[in-house]
Amino acid sequence: GAGVSQTPSNKVTEKGKYVELRCDPISGHTALYWYRQSLGQGPEFLIYFQGTGAADDSGLPNDRFFAVRPEGSVSTLKIQRTERGDSAVYLCASSQNGGANTGELFFGEGSRLTVL
Amino acid sequence: GEDVEQSLFLSVREGDSSVINCTYTDSSSTYLYWYKQEPGAGLQLLTYIFSNMDMKQDQRLTVLLNKKDKHLSLRIADTQTGDSAIYFCAESISGSARQLTFGSGTQLTVLP
Numbered sequence: 395g396a397g398v399s400q401t402p403s404n405k406v407t408e409k410g411k412y413v414e415l416r417c418d419p420i421s422g423h424t425a426l427y428w429y430r431q432s433l434g435q436g437p438e439f440l441i442y443f444q445g446t447g448a449a450d451d452s453g454l455p456n457d458r459f460f461a462v463r464p465e466g467s468v469s470t471l472k473i474q475r476t477e478r479g480d481s482a483v484y485l486c487a488s489s490q491n492g493g494a495n496t497g498e499l500f501f502g503e504g505s506r507l508t509v510l
Numbered sequence: 511g512e513d514v515e516q517s518l519f520l521s522v523r524e525g526d527s528s529v530i531n532c533t534y535t536d537s538s539s540t541y542l543y544w545y546k547q548e549p550g551a552g553l554q555l556l557t558y559i560f561s562n563m564d565m566k567q568d569q570r571l572t573v574l575l576n577k578k579d580k581h582l583s584l585r586i587a588d589t590q591t592g593d594s595a596i597y598f599c600a601e602s603i604s605g606s607a608r609q610l611t612f613g614s615g616t617q618l619t620v621l622p
Contacts, residue, residue, distance in 0.1 A: 397552070398552065427609075434614065435614050435615075436514070436598050436600070436612030436613050436614050436615050437553070437598075437610075437612045438612070439609050439610065439611070442609060450609060453609075485552070485553070487552075487553075498555045498558070499553075499555065499610070500552075501552035501553040501554070502552050503550065503551060503552045504552065
């Protein structure tokens with residue numbers, strides 16, 4: 395597709411379960427980002443990939459959160475032992491060159507996670 | 511740490527100008543951005559400004575930057591109902607354009 399694709403669009407899970415959220419960036423974009431947006435807040439940075447490697451994972455809140463991008467394209471955000479506080483919209487974005495200065499990120503529509 | 515603040519709500523009449531304000535704290539910010547979020551859609555970059563600029567104009571949008579006061583504004587001329595959305599101000603951290611710090615967003619409502 396032409397834009398950043400995220401699946402699932404909605405995920406409801408129970409406390410303690412494991413969740414995977416997938417992001418398919420724009421073709422050819424080397425940089426990929428995960429952000430988390432809680433209700434009424436702006437997006438908060440989680441992790442940034444340049445190619446296959448996590449160039450900056452300083453935003454991951456704790457070790458229950460992990461993300462991979464094994465082939466430098468699709469990325470999966472993994473959350474273990476989910477907690478109610480993890481409920482949020484998880485946004486993925488990509489850009490053509492993570493080091494470029496314009497900062498133009500192309501965002502997907504997000505995956506809304508609800509932990510009951 | 512870095513912080514970006516915006517007022518939460520703004521209502522204007524169709525045809526009027528809208529001004530959305532933002533303050534930030536990171537004096538080393540190199541780039542500042544305005545993103546738009548419509549219901550059910552991803553964030554969309556509207557415009558950005560380099561920190562060595564005071565003003566940038568792009569059609570109906572005018573961005574003003576007061577670096578001394580760390581104040582950024584977005585003016586939308588001739589506001590239309592289609593401009594109703596949440597507008598986020600964002601700054602780059604310490605000169606890196608890769609990681610953005612966003613404000614909480616301003617909900618713009620355009621009344622007919």
